[in-house]
Amino acid sequence: MNAADLGLPVDVPSTALFTDQYELTMLQAALRGGTADRRSVFEVFTRRLPEGRRYGVVAGTGRVLDAVENFRFDGAVIGFLREHGIVDEPTLAWLADYRFGGDIWGYPEGEVYFPGSPILRVEGSFAECVLLETVILSILNHDSAIAAAASRMSAAAGDRRLIEMGARRTHELSAVAAARAAFVGGFSSTSDLAAGFRYGIPTVGTSAHAFTLLHDTERDAFRAQVDSLGRGTTLLVDTYDVAEAVRTAVEIAGPELGAVRIDSGDLLLVAHRVRQQLDELGARDTKIVVTSDLDEYAIASLAAAPVDAYGVGTQLVTGSGHPTCSMVYKLVARAASADPGAPLRSVAKKSLGGKMSVGGRKWAARRLDAYGVAEAEVVGTGPVPAELADRQLLVELVKGGDVVAREPLEAARERHMAALAGLPMSAIQLSRGEAVIPTEYV
Numbered sequence: 399m400n401a402a403d404l405g406l407p408v409d410v411p412s413t414a415l416f417t418d419q420y421e422l423t424m425l426q427a428a429l430r431g432g433t434a435d436r437r438s439v440f441e442v443f444t445r446r447l448p449e450g451r452r453y454g455v456v457a458g459t460g461r462v463l464d465a466v467e468n469f470r471f472d473g474a475v476i477g478f479l480r481e482h483g484i485v486d487e488p489t490l491a492w493l494a495d496y497r498f499g500g501d502i503w504g505y506p507e508g509e510v511y512f513p514g515s516p517i518l519r520v521e522g523s524f525a526e527c528v529l530l531e532t533v534i535l536s537i538l539n540h541d542s543a544i545a546a547a548a549s550r551m552s553a554a555a556g557d558r559r560l561i562e563m564g565a566r567r568t569h570e571l572s573a574v575a576a577a578r579a580a581f582v583g584g585f586s587s588t589s590d591l592a593a594g595f596r597y598g599i600p601t602v603g604t605s606a607h608a609f610t611l612l613h614d615t616e617r618d619a620f621r622a623q624v625d626s627l628g629r630g631t632t633l634l635v636d637t638y639d640v641a642e643a644v645r646t647a648v649e650i651a652g653p654e655l656g657a658v659r660i661d662s663g664d665l666l667l668v669a670h671r672v673r674q675q676l677d678e679l680g681a682r683d684t685k686i687v688v689t690s691d692l693d694e695y696a697i698a699s700l701a702a703a704p705v706d707a708y709g710v711g712t713q714l715v716t717g718s719g720h721p722t723c724s725m726v727y728k729l730v731a732r733a734a735s736a737d738p739g740a741p742l743r744s745v746a747k748k749s750l751g752g753k754m755s756v757g758g759r760k761w762a763a764r765r766l767d768a769y770g771v772a773e774a775e776v777v778g779t780g781p782v783p784a785e786l787a788d789r790q791l792l793v794e795l796v797k798g799g800d801v802v803a804r805e806p807l808e809a810a811r812e813r814h815m816a817a818l819a820g821l822p823m824s825a826i827q828l829s830r831g832e833a834v835i836p837t838e839y840v
Contacts, residue, residue, distance in 0.1 A: 413465040414475050414496075416533040419484060425525055426489040434525035435736035439759045442504075442518035442538060442727050444511075448546075448720035450830035453821060455549050455814060456517055457579040458541030459507035463801045465533045466498050498526050502796035505762075506803070508545075508582050508814035509791065510821065512775045514837040516760040517725065519792065524732065531727040539725050540572065541579040543717035547694070548583025549818065550718065551710060553826035554698040555584075559707040561602055563589040563689070564715030576715040582810045585710075597807055607661075610637040620650045630656035632687060635672070636663065644672055648679040657685035657706070665690060666703050673704035693718050698828055731759045744779070756839060763789040764820075764835075772821050778840040 428434035447454055471479075471493040480490055500522020511517050518534065520527045552560060562580040565573035570592075577585075577593030587600040594601035605623055613619040620633055620643075629651045635643035635658045647655055658676070660668050665688050676684050685706035693713035700708075713719075728747065733740035746757030758779030763786035767773040776786060795803045818825065825834040 412470050412472055412475060413468045413533050414471045414493075414529075415478070416465070416536060417529060418532045421529050421531055422479070422485050422489065422493075424528055425492070426485045428524055428528075429489055429492060432736070435523045437733040437736075437738070437740065437742065438522065438524040438527050438729060439731040439742065440520045440527050440531070440727055441516045441730050441760060442520075442534060442725050443514055443516055443755075444723050444725045445753070445755075446513050446724070447833055448543075448717075448723065451546060451550075451720070452825045452827065452831055452834040453546075453818075454511045454515075454723055455542055455545040455583055456505045456507055456509045456511055456538075457545030457582045457810070458537040458575070459504060459518075459795070460804065460807065460810070461537045461541065461575065461578070462518070462534055463795060463804065465537060466502070466530060466796065467801060469496070469498060469530065469533065471496055492525070496526070496529070497799060498522065498530065498796070499799035500526055500796070501794070501798065503792040504795050505791050506793050506810070506813060507805075508810035508812070508817065510814070510817045512833045512835060512837050514756070514777055514839070515775055516762050516777065516792065518795075519759070520727075521759075524729075535725055535727050537575075539722045541575055541582075542723045542725070543721055544576045544579035544715060545583035545814070546723070547714055547718035547720070548580040548585050549814065550694040550826075550828065551692075551697055551708075551714065552584025553818070554694045554701070554828065555708055556701070558705060559587070560585040561587050561589065561687075561707060561709040562593075562711075562714060563603075563709045564711035565590040567712040568715040573715065578807065580714055581807060582814055584811070584814070585714075589709075599807070604632045604659075605634055607634060607637050610634065616643055617646050617650065620647055624651050629654040632657040632659050632685075634659045634661065636661050636668075640668060640672065641675060644675050645679065648676065648681045648684075653679075653681045653683065655681050655684045657687050659687040659689060659709070661689045665696075665705075666700055669700070669703040669705050694828055726755075728755050730755070730757050762791045763787075764791060765789065765838075766820075770820070772835050774835050775837045776840060777837060780840070783840070 476490055476494055502520050504518035562577045562585045573590050574592045577588040577590045578597050581599050587602045589603045593599050610619040633647045669686055687707045688705050689709035692708055692710045697708055731742040731744050744757035746755045760777050760779050761782055762777045764772050765774045765776050822834050
């Protein structure tokens with residue numbers, strides 16, 4: 399069976415093999431050893447933020463919920479495991495009936511996080527929870543990295559629109575997830591039609607240099623585009639001579655020309671010249687869109703330029719230098735036996751090299767200062783202090799195996815804007831620094 403048979407380019411019917419083999423071999427050993435049914439608590443967290451970042455952004459939660467629901471070992475998957483001798487027959491029989499029946503709590507999508515934040519908490523038997531490690535981390539590490547980059551770019555852009563256009567710079571399925579995460583982080587649209595189809599993200603796009611080069615003259619290309627797409631279209635003006643292209647564009651479309659796009663050169667200088675030329679030609683309402691391998695620093699450097707929108711590709715879909723958040727999925731508590739009433743015991747890895755973890759089933763809350771601005775991320779394992787009771791961050795996502803917290807993607811986007819507004823102003827500085835608020839353990 400190949401990827402085409404599974405329909406992977408369009409849809410993923412089962413997420414069960416989006417995992418590492420050791421999760422299944424651990425399951426086999428736990429089943430044989432009698433520990434598989436012990437009640438367990440796993441948590442997702444990161445020990446540090448990517449270098450220089452002031453905050454992280456939770457993204458991919460909605461995709462995690464879909465992945466958990468679709469984590470099914472159907473006949474074809476069981477056949478693959480049997481054929482390759484991955485696990486024994488008793489384990490295969492257990493997997494054939496697998497359905498996650500536990501509980502999941504987590505930071506809601508769009509929320510910000512910091513080192514040690516219990517971003518996701520997965521509770522159930524060891525067997526049902528351990529299998530979800532890789533697929534959960536795959537989604538959260540990727541999407542949160544993209545959303546964090548998008549958030550920084552959005553802060554740098556201010557009120558100017560951001561267009562996600564990185565599909566050609568990454569894997570075809572990653573491109574869809576990246577567009578979704580970018581929307582959560584503040585982008586307003588995408589060029590990727592699959593993202594628009596799956597998630598309802600507004601899609602945009604008009605033409606590339608190839609369309610201009612197809613025609614005998616630039617004038618012919620512009621005329622064809624305007625005749626087809628209307629005067630409100632965006633014309634790409636840097637194929638040959640920018641000044642001549644702008645002049646031709648306004649002659650053909652008139653002052654109703656929607657926008658011009660600049661994809662090369664000194665964008666700061668060219669944008670000023672194009673704005674002046676458009677105004678002189680009477681096209682004062684024509685917008686200027688700039689592209690060309692932008693990142694948050696390039697966007698910030700164009701703050702003084704008369705730019706109306708930015709198109710971002712490579713740097714966005716690669717996390718602007720940080721393609722992962724280094725999140726981990728660790729067992730933090732487990733029962734001493736399979737007895738449903740057995741109390742939970744805190745467990746934690748103890749090692750050198752900064753890989754220690756804090757045991758215990760945790761809650762998290764954000765403490766505010768007298769002005770209502772966040773001053774600390776408070777993480778604890780005991781009772782929640784009364785003054786933090788209404789500031790808790792984790793929400794119930796899955797209860798008894800059933801998803802209980804699906805929401806429109808727009809809600810995650812709005813939540814992120816609100817969360818970012820509640821942080822100290824230094825959070826959006828692009829200069830390198832530590833986490834904008836400390837994490838305190840109580």
